[in-house]
Amino acid sequence: MADKVRIGSGAGYAGDRWEPAVELAEKGEIDFLAFECLAERTIARENLARIRDPGKGYNPLLPDRIRAVRPGCMKHGVRVITNMGAANPVKAARRVCEIANELGFSGLRAAVVLGDDVRNVVVGTPELELIETGMHLEEILPKMASVNAYLGADAILAALHTGAEVIITGRVSDLSLFLAPILYHLNWSYNDYAGLACGTVAGHLLECAGQVTGRYFADPGRKDVSGLARLGFPFADVDQKGVVEIGKVKGSGGRIDERTCAEQLLYEVHDPSCYITPDCVLDVTDVHFETTGQNRVRVVGARARARTETHKVSVGYHDGYIGMGEISYAGINSVARARLAGEVVADRLKMCGFVYEDFRTELIGMESLHGKMETQLEPYEVRLRVAGRSAFRRSVVAIGLEVETLYTNGLAGGAGATQVVRDLFAVQSVLLPRQLVNPSVRVGQLT
Amino acid sequence: MLFYDLAHTRAGDKGSSVNISVVAYDHKRYDHLACYLISETVMEQFKHITDGPTTRYDLPKIKAFNFVILGALGGGVTTNMSMDLHGKSLSSLMLAIEIPDITNNQFGA
Numbered sequence: 001m002a003d004k005v006r007i008g009s010g011a012g013y014a015g016d017r018w019e020p021a022v023e024l025a026e027k028g029e030i031d032f033l034a035f036e037c038l039a040e041r042t043i044a045r046e047n048l049a050r051i052r053d054p055g056k057g058y059n060p061l062l063p064d065r066i067r068a069v070r071p072g073c074m075k076h077g078v079r080v081i082t083n084m085g086a087a088n089p090v091k092a093a094r095r096v097c098e099i100a101n102e103l104g105f106s107g108l109r110a111a112v113v114l115g116d117d118v119r120n121v122v123v124g125t126p127e128l129e130l131i132e133t134g135m136h137l138e139e140i141l142p143k144m145a146s147v148n149a150y151l152g153a154d155a156i157l158a159a160l161h162t163g164a165e166v167i168i169t170g171r172v173s174d175l176s177l178f179l180a181p182i183l184y185h186l187n188w189s190y191n192d193y194a195g196l197a198c199g200t201v202a203g204h205l206l207e208c209a210g211q212v213t214g215r216y217f218a219d220p221g222r223k224d225v226s227g228l229a230r231l232g233f234p235f236a237d238v239d240q241k242g243v244v245e246i247g248k249v250k251g252s253g254g255r256i257d258e259r260t261c262a263e264q265l266l267y268e269v270h271d272p273s274c275y276i277t278p279d280c281v282l283d284v285t286d287v288h289f290e291t292t293g294q295n296r297v298r299v300v301g302a303r304a305r306a307r308t309e310t311h312k313v314s315v316g317y318h319d320g321y322i323g324m325g326e327i328s329y330a331g332i333n334s335v336a337r338a339r340l341a342g343e344v345v346a347d348r349l350k351m352c353g354f355v356y357e358d359f360r361t362e363l364i365g366m367e368s369l370h371g372k373m374e375t376q377l378e379p380y381e382v383r384l385r386v387a388g389r390s391a392f393r394r395s396v397v398a399i400g401l402e403v404e405t406l407y408t409n410g411l412a413g414g415a416g417a418t419q420v421v422r423d424l425f426a427v428q429s430v431l432l433p434r435q436l437v438n439p440s441v442r443v444g445q446l447t
Numbered sequence: 448m449l450f451y452d453l454a455h456t457r458a459g460d461k462g463s464s465v466n467i468s469v470v471a472y473d474h475k476r477y478d479h480l481a482c483y484l485i486s487e488t489v490m491e492q493f494k495h496i497t498d499g500p501t502t503r504y505d506l507p508k509i510k511a512f513n514f515v516i517l518g519a520l521g522g523g524v525t526t527n528m529s530m531d532l533h534g535k536s537l538s539s540l541m542l543a544i545e546i547p548d549i550t551n552n553q554f555g556a
Contacts, residue, residue, distance in 0.1 A: 131462075132462050132463065216457065216535075217455075217457070219455070222451075222455075223455055258509070259455065259470060262468070262470045262509045262510075262511050263455065263456075263457040263468055263470060264457075265468075265509065265511075266457070266459075266466065266468035266506070266511060266513045267457060267459045267466075267468070268459035268460065268461055268466060269459070269466060269468075269513060270461065270464070270466055270513075270515045271504060271515075272504050272506055272513055273504075284506075285506060286508055287506075287508065287509065288508040288509055289509065301508065322528070358528050360528055362530075364530070368529075368530045368531075369529075369530060369531050369536040370496070370536065370537070370539075370540045371495045371496050372495060373495075385530065387528050388528075389528060429462075
């Protein structure tokens with residue numbers, strides 16, 4: 001039985017940097033490297049990508065990441081766990097094996113965790129209530145793009161027991177990607193709450209990678225972070241006694257201390273005594289930190305209790321389009337010119353007969369992030385932003401076009417017009433009884 | 448005095464709500480905030496963005512509070528029309544809250 005385990009965090013979102021993961025694989029003395037790359041709506045987009053091309057639907061950066069970390073992982077026997085499979089984990093695993101072959105590491109074994117896609121199950125439960133709005137599932141069924149249950153560490157544990165060096169999943173809880181290898185390596189029971197608490201709190205601190213090593217934290221002069229451009233990603237050490245410590249590779253940029261850990265502990269948490277994951281309900285009310293070395297913090301006091309009887313299921317659906325146009329004004333009276341420009345665009349769109357479910361004009365530099373404040377100094381330059389949402393693509397395309405016409409048809413001195421049109425995916429959730437979700441593991445040739 | 452001198456903050460999104468953690472720089476500042484940074488104070492700063500409500504959770508062992516502000520993100524990350532889809536910049540709005548000076552506080556020393 002191993003005395004301790006070290007898990008590295010290789011990514012905190014779909015488009016994250018991968019040099020820090022290479023650094024962890026090569027110099028971090030880690031046992032496992034986990035990449036968390038799947039936000040709520042990412043899987044809806046990847047489902048559409050798969051419909052357009054059956055060979056796609058996994059994280060587009062997966063080949064780059066795997067290629068970059070493979071040598072270090074092979075050399076040091078590091079096993080990789082990732083949700084980069086997104087909407088097509090089998091194809092993703094096959095691609096991983098191809099890349100290993102290309103690099104001369106033939107015979108790589110990959111395992112795939114399946115069962116998160118529960119589209120066929122929810123078709124039979126249209127009466128389920130959507131948590132966010134109280135609507136019934138049947139109202140969005142026709143627009144549905146993806147339906148994925150958050151699987152837990154138990155599904156990943158089964159994949160680890162196959163001996164596979166790379167484990168690819170679709171939708172699993174972010175924390176479970178880290179909890180599973182901790183339980184596996186220390187040979188801890190999935191029913192032991194003390195172990196679940198250690199592994200889950202470690203996973204929570206690691207899942208956003210650099211957010212615990214100084215990014216999304218730095219504020220020059222107040223909260224300084226050195227080496228942001230070559231920020232190191234974190235690892236967690238967990239031992240048989242349940243001691244959890246967060247650290248990073250010596251010489252990497254960034255910082256880990258009680259302040260960075262405190263911010264990350266509460267990140268995306270609502271009630272700190274009741275953080276629900278597929279594996280347990282975590283209570284971080286009494287968690288505290290002890291500095292045990294430079295860039296090294298011990299995490300004490302997490303508790304866990306039994307998991308709930310349901311799986312959270314994310315339902316992604318197409319919700320029309322959003323169109324945006326922007327143009328800038330500078331110097332004397334620029335705010336008044338930008339405001340009037342916004343009114344002109346709104347009038348023009350109305351005259352053309354376009355109607356929007358939601359429409360706004362706002363000035364970047366004045367009110368675009370925090371809304372209109374009671375007291376606000378005028379900046380030297382401002383940027384008009386016009387945004388609208390509609391079920392009709394043509395209506396939202398018109399917004400950017402109208403903003404662009406301000407160059408020659410609008411106020412004096414308009415500059416730098418840009419336009420964007422995006423497909424809009426909304427995500428809502430339902431709770432599905434556990435017995436309706438059946439995870440499985442696939443290994444072998446994956447063809 | 449400015450909140451900015453008492454604590455640091457981080458925002459996270461979940462659906463159409465935002466959570467903003469507030470971590471005091473020391474115990475004295477935590478006690479001061481515990482007294483003055485009540486949910487109503489936070490709601491006043493966010494009233495032009497949402498009707499709330501706002502809930503405060505206390506974590507004295509790490510000198511922190513967690514504020515959950517309902518409705519601050521419009522329709523949530525995916526249908527929100529705002530430039531700041533995730534409400535990430537809202538942590539800075541929190542930092543601009545005015546708090547009574549710490550020397551006038553019973554916990555001040």
